[in-house]
Amino acid sequence: xxxxxxxxxxxxxxxxxxxxxxxxxxxxxxxxxxxxxxxxxxxxxxxxxxxxxxxxxxxxxxxxxxxxxxxxxxxxxxxxxxxxxxxxxxxxxxxxxxxxxxxxxxxxxxxxxxxxxxxxxxxxxxxxxxxxxxxxxxxxxxxxxxxxxxxxxxxxxxxxxxxxxxxxxxxxxxxxxxxxxxxxxxxxxxxxxxxxxxxxx
Amino acid sequence: xxxxxxxxxxxxxxxxxxxxxxxxxxxxxxxxxxxxxxxxxxxxxxxxxxxxxxxxxxxxxxxxxxxxxxxxxxxxxxxxxxxxxx
Ligand SMILES: [Zn+2]
Numbered sequence: 001x002x003x004x005x006x007x008x009x010x011x012x013x014x015x016x017x018x019x020x021x022x023x024x025x026x027x028x029x030x031x032x033x034x035x036x037x038x039x040x041x042x043x044x045x046x047x048x049x050x051x052x053x054x055x056x057x058x059x060x061x062x063x064x065x066x067x068x069x070x071x072x073x074x075x076x077x078x079x080x081x082x083x084x085x086x087x088x089x090x091x092x093x094x095x096x097x098x099x100x101x102x103x104x105x106x107x108x109x110x111x112x113x114x115x116x117x118x119x120x121x122x123x124x125x126x127x128x129x130x131x132x133x134x135x136x137x138x139x140x141x142x143x144x145x146x147x148x149x150x151x152x153x154x155x156x157x158x159x160x161x162x163x164x165x166x167x168x169x170x171x172x173x174x175x176x177x178x179x180x181x182x183x184x185x186x187x188x189x190x191x192x193x194x195x196x197x198x199x200x201x
Numbered sequence: 202x203x204x205x206x207x208x209x210x211x212x213x214x215x216x217x218x219x220x221x222x223x224x225x226x227x228x229x230x231x232x233x234x235x236x237x238x239x240x241x242x243x244x245x246x247x248x249x250x251x252x253x254x255x256x257x258x259x260x261x262x263x264x265x266x267x268x269x270x271x272x273x274x275x276x277x278x279x280x281x282x283x284x285x286x287x
Binding site: 009012013016017020021024025028029034038041042045046049050094095097098112114115118119121123126130142145146150151166169170173176177180 | 213216217218221222223245248249251252253255256257258259260261262263264265266269270272273274276277280281
């Protein structure tokens with residue numbers, strides 16, 4: 001095997017540093033836990049370093065590195081396999097948060113009650129909502145929400161057809177909205193907003 | 202052809218693709234025309250966009266552990282060292 005020149009190790013570090021924070025956030029959303037996210041990013045960095053010879057300078061390093069993170073997350077997921085299969089995944093309707101905040105009468109006082117609901121949710125509750133999605137949906141959603149990239153770019157990173165990205169994303173974000181709403185109800189966030197909107201009346 | 206008017210249903214069906222800028226130019230023109238004319242859809246489109254932006258902001262609020270960069274550097278140094286020894 002060809003040895004890495006000192007220059008290329010430096011190049012590698014220079015390319016890696018700016019994408020590390022996003023990669024960690026992605027790993028965090030994909031694995032749903034801090035320790036695993038740290039392990040994933042470190043493992044990905046090591047694999048990327050070993051395979052850096054195959055990276056073409058001048059092409060998109062971030063996308064290249066994300067692919068490696070996704071692959072690591074995939075194999076970790078396969079090892080765990082503790083999640084139920086995605087057979088009976090229920091569907092959520094369009095505009096889930098819009099419809100439900102309207103039903104609760106929150107549109108009368110608040111311009112966008114969904115934003116308020118989200119504001120009041122902790123990182124931990126957001127994490128729970130993401131975790132409720134099946135792994136394949138979580139991957140697509142993590143990339144979508146962390147990066148403003150096209151369906152095609154997501155497809156290239158995960159290595160699935162663009163139509164699959166589109167359908168998983170559309171469905172995934174409805175399910176995510178539903179799950180966020182359920183958590184907001186459980187944690188009395190909706191109730192307190194209702195009370196506040198009443199108090200303002 | 203371009204003057205086709207979408208129903209609310211036609212417009213809402215395209216909401217996700219619209220927000221993700223994945224509509225064809227013809228569809229885009231039609232959706233925008235509908236939303237301009239329809240207050241109810243205009244409100245829904247705006248609401249959905251703000252909601253997704255809100256989720257995006259939450260997703261991005263994960264902070265990188267401060268020492269991870271150093272740990273990776275050490276890992277890579279070790280790896281380079283191993284290679285040099287061969
Ligand atoms: Zn309409």
